[in-house]
Amino acid sequence: MGPEALAQVLRPLKGMFPTAAYPNLIVGLEVSDDAAVYKITDETAIILTLDFFTPVVDDPYDFGAIAAANALSDVYAMGGQVAVALNICGFPPDLPREIIAEILRGGAEKVAEAGGALAGGHTMDDREPKYGLSVMGLVHPDHILTKGGARPGDILILTKPLGVGIITTAFKADVAEPAHIQAAVESMKKLNRQAATLIQQVGVRACTDITGFSLLGHAYEIAERSNACLRFYADKLPFIVGARHYADLWLFPGGTCNNERAYSHAVRFADTIPEELRQLLFTPETSGGLLVPVPPDRIDRLLALFAEANHPCWVVGEVAPGEGIEVM
Amino acid sequence: MVTVDARGLSCPQPVMLAKQAIDKGEFPIEVLVDTVTSRENVRRLAQRLGLKVQAEPSGDGFKVTLDK
Structure with a gap:
């Protein structure tokens, strides 16, 4: 189900379980x-x-x-x-x-x-x-790490590369190379457990994982709940080998279009960002990594911890005053 | 006129069928699709390849005509 349709059918339920009546429900439908x-x-x-x-x-x-x-x-x-x-x-x-x-x-x-x-x-x-x-x-x-905890000045890190969605789509269309599929499978099978432990060690306030609503969709949820702008640097975004190639061939699943429709109003792309990269960033991911806004005074220690643990981690952007998403 | 019937298929199948027809080089090509998503993806693929694109409602879906 696309994000727009989902929001529509859930709307009537949102008011049924108010925080006042359910004080122990810290996170529910009200602020999902x-x-x-x-x-x-x-x-x-x-x-x-x-x-x-x-x-x-x-x-x-x-x-x-x-x-x-x-x-x-x-x-x-x-x-x-x-x-x-x-x-x-x-x-x-x-x-x-x-x-x-x-x-x-x-x-x-x-x-x-x-x-x-x-x-x-x-x-x-x-x-x-x-x-x-x-x-x-x-x-x-x-x-608890929610989507509402990002603050301007935070540095955005991502703990898995992007692109498994388009690679599995290429696989279903019988055109994916075995090495690309293998890399996507290994990425999807990897637990976010160690990454979660490392971010808790330095202390962060916000986190989400990248799945069906794509990098930009899930980032938008953080931006919206945190009243801030999430800014990504396109040349810092990591992709599994093959993902950019399948994007060039325009092998996007239907979910890409749903996400674009739902979130493009909030996303500002620099003119230099090519069309296939924009689409790729709207493409659903499966079992993606954690996207974490990290307070600036903790980023060096966090990167050192990831390096020490030999766990991948990419600095992909920052949180700025404002709203929505910027890709530059 | 070459016709590619991609009705009932979900992305990326319509795009792949359209690309196969484009690669054969016989124009114009009309691609029949039944969702807005498929129409937009076929349209964007063709635009990227520098082709002329026209889309119009057809039956319960759309007809996307591609030409050099």
Whole structure:
């Protein structure tokens, strides 16, 4: 579902659960974020999120691992750690059991890698396979990272390269090179756990993960909730090898157009930014990295921590006074 | 006139079919699509390749005509 349609159908529900009546619901529909957060004591809040989708790659184990990493990511984007997860499954009745077992193994091993426990799930018959997780995480209520915490002067970092969306689209169209697919699969399978731990070590206020609404869509949510402008430097944005090539061939999925329609009103591109790069930045990502506004006095320490951990991290822009998104 | 029927297909399939027809070099080409997204993607691909593009409603969808 595109962001515009989603906002429209959710609108009637927004006022039903006001903060005044549900004081422990720290993050809900009123100001939506990567996941819901519910405070149970002054020291503990639970994070609730779920995500599932149809296969993005052929290998069933990889599909399970990617779907799980993608679902778990919302917990990290809120600043939490994974506690428990449940499977969400839809499978065709004639899908071989060994394939289903591989999907579930891929998901379960990711949950274990995240330090959580897989505790159950629900399966239904479906024409197209679907898999994902419902996840519960834990966070100290004072350490929740929301989309509203960015401040002018913050430096924007990104913890995974962009481009998996267009590469998986090229793959579905049978024109992607195996090396490009492999790089995209490895990126999508990678948990955001370590990146989340590192940003918590230096202390940040805001974070989101880059998924279906694209870099610019998710960045816009931060800009809007933080009343600030997010400015990206196009030449600093990292892409998986192959992504720019498929953009040149105009192999954009339909989701690119939905995102462009929803967010282009808020995005100002420098004249030098070519059309295919603009489209690429509106292209949905799957299990993308964390986009984090980092207070300027903490950026050097954070970059040193990422370097020490041998974890990739790119400085891609800054937060400025104003509104919306700038790409220059 | 070469006709590419891309109705019922989602992106990037209409773009790929249009590109295949363009590469053959026989013009004009009319591409039939049934969504605004497909129409815009075919239009932009053709513009990038320096072709003349005209789009108009056709049936339940659109007809995008490409020419040199």
